[in-house]
Structure formats: structure tokens, C-alpha cells
Amino acid sequence: MRALSITKWLGALLVVAAALALLYAMARRHPEDLPWTALDLSAPIGAFTGRKLAGLAEDAPRCRALLAEAGVRFVALPSHRPSPHCGYNDGVRFAPGAGDARSIAYRSADLDISCAVAAALAVWEWRVVQPAALEAFGQRVAEIEHLGSYACRRLYGASEGRWSAHATADAVDIAAFVLEDGRRISVLGGWSGDADEARFLRAARDGACDLFATTLSPDYNAAHADHLHLDQAKRGAIGWRACR
Numbered sequence: 001m002r003a004l005s006i007t008k009w010l011g012a013l014l015v016v017a018a019a020l021a022l023l024y025a026m027a028r029r030h031p032e033d034l035p036w037t038a039l040d041l042s043a044p045i046g047a048f049t050g051r052k053l054a055g056l057a058e059d060a061p062r063c064r065a066l067l068a069e070a071g072v073r074f075v076a077l078p079s080h081r082p083s084p085h086c087g088y089n090d091g092v093r094f095a096p097g098a099g100d101a102r103s104i105a106y107r108s109a110d111l112d113i114s115c116a117v118a119a120a121l122a123v124w125e126w127r128v129v130q131p132a133a134l135e136a137f138g139q140r141v142a143e144i145e146h147l148g149s150y151a152c153r154r155l156y157g158a159s160e161g162r163w164s165a166h167a168t169a170d171a172v173d174i175a176a177f178v179l180e181d182g183r184r185i186s187v188l189g190g191w192s193g194d195a196d197e198a199r200f201l202r203a204a205r206d207g208a209c210d211l212f213a214t215t216l217s218p219d220y221n222a223a224h225a226d227h228l229h230l231d232q233a234k235r236g237a238i239g240w241r242a243c244r
């Protein structure tokens with residue numbers, strides 16, 4: 001009886017040791033899959049990357065440090081607070097890139113966004129958009145067209161109700177992707193169009209869902225027929241995570 005329970009204990013110890021060894025191996029090889037490792041914007045997307053990116057909304061200095069560490073060229077914007085519901089203290093603007101792997105390819109240089117959105121956009125472009133473009137078209141995306149970020153307004157521009165994540169520059173609307181050969185894939189034209197374009201756009205949407213608090217596409221409603229709405233709304237601002 002006694003010998004049996006010792007065997008049992010040894011067995012349990014072995015299971016625990018094996019689990020610890022597995023965790024150690026994971027931490028060495030895939031630190032992005034562990035909840036306690038530091039976020040690295042250049043690392044592959046892991047099981048906790050989305051949660052870590054969302055946490056940057058509360059820590060702008062750390063967010064800016066991570067952007068710089070990952071080689072993103074940007075300028076930090078001065079605080080802008082025109083009213084209690086509108087404005088930002090954590091705005092950044094991507095600097096025009098020189099075309100290297102770390103440049104962010106946005107057509108308009110005046111994309112002013114919260115740092116947390118910039119961080120998620122960087123990971124999205126490197127780990128979702130570019131691989132999806134290579135897979136669908138055999139070439140990279142040269143430019144991403146957007147419809148802007150900051151807008152002091154409530155949801156859908158209504159005169160009452162909840163404020164939009166755009167009111168704090170915590171959202172960006174993506175309209176189209178221009179490939180290296182000049183081919184333009186718009187959300188409006190491609191979502192239900194050419195099979196490769198539809199597949200690419202859905203891959204871009206699905207990948208965004210892992211990185212942003214809210215991702216809304218043409219699948220959500222007619223108001224999103226021509227863009228992907230990606231937002232990193234601060235905790236409590238909207239209070240829901242959505243992927244549609």
C-alpha cells in the first residue's frame with residue numbers, strides 16, 4: 001500500500017517536472033506565447049500578443065519605447081484635448097518610410113493615431129498584411145490607404161449616444177492596399193470581388209481580430225462596406241471586443 005502511494009507521488013512529480021520542462025522550452029523558443037513575457041513588436045504573434053497590445057493603451061511611454069525598439073519611425077504628437085470626450089495625450093504619426101522592411105507604408109503621412117493603435121498596426125502590417133499579400137499575389141503591399149483616425153464624434157456621427165473610438169484617435173479606418181506593381185485592392189471592390197482579393201482582405205480582417213480590441217469589416221454592416229475599422233479603445237471606453 002505504502003509502496004503504491006510512493007509510486008503515485010513519483011508519477012505526479014514526473015508529470016510536474018515534464019510540464020515545467022515544457023514551459024521552459026516554450027519560453028525559450030516561443031516567448032510570445034507566454035502571458036508574462038515582455039511584448040516585442042517584431043516577434044511573431046503569440047497567444048497573448050493581443051492582450052499585451054491592448055495594455056499599451058494605458059502606458060504611452062512604454063508604447064513609444066516599443067515602437068522605437070522595433071525600428072518604427074514616428075514622431076510623438078503634442079497632447080490635443082479640445083473637449084472632455086475628444087482628443088489624445090498619446091498620439092503618434094508614422095514618419096514617411098524609406099522603403100525598408102521596418103517602414104510603415106501609409107499613403108498619407110498625416111495619420112495621427114494613439115500609440116497603441118500604431119503598435120497594433122505595425123504588427124498587423126508585418127505579420128498579417130504582408131504575408132497575406134505574398135500568399136495571394138506573390139508580392140508585398142507598398143501602400144496602405146486609410147480614411148483617417150481622429151474625429152471628434154459619437155458612434156456613426158450621431159448627435160447622442162456613445163463616443164466613437166475615433167474621438168480619442170484609438171481607431172483607424174483602412175480603405176485599400178496598393179501592391180508593389182500598382183494594383184489597388186479596395187475593401188469596397190474586393191470584398192465580394194476577385195477571389196484572390198476577397199481571400200486577402202478576409203485574411204487581413206481575421207488577422208486584425210487577434211491584434212485589435214475591435215475589428216469591423218463589410219461583414220458587420222453597410223456602414224463598413226468600404227473600410228476595415230480597427231480600434232484599440234481604452235479599457236471601459238466601449239467595453240466590448242468584437243470581430244465581425
Ligand SMILES: [Zn+2]
Pocket residue numbers: 166171172173228229230
Ligand atoms: Zn472607424
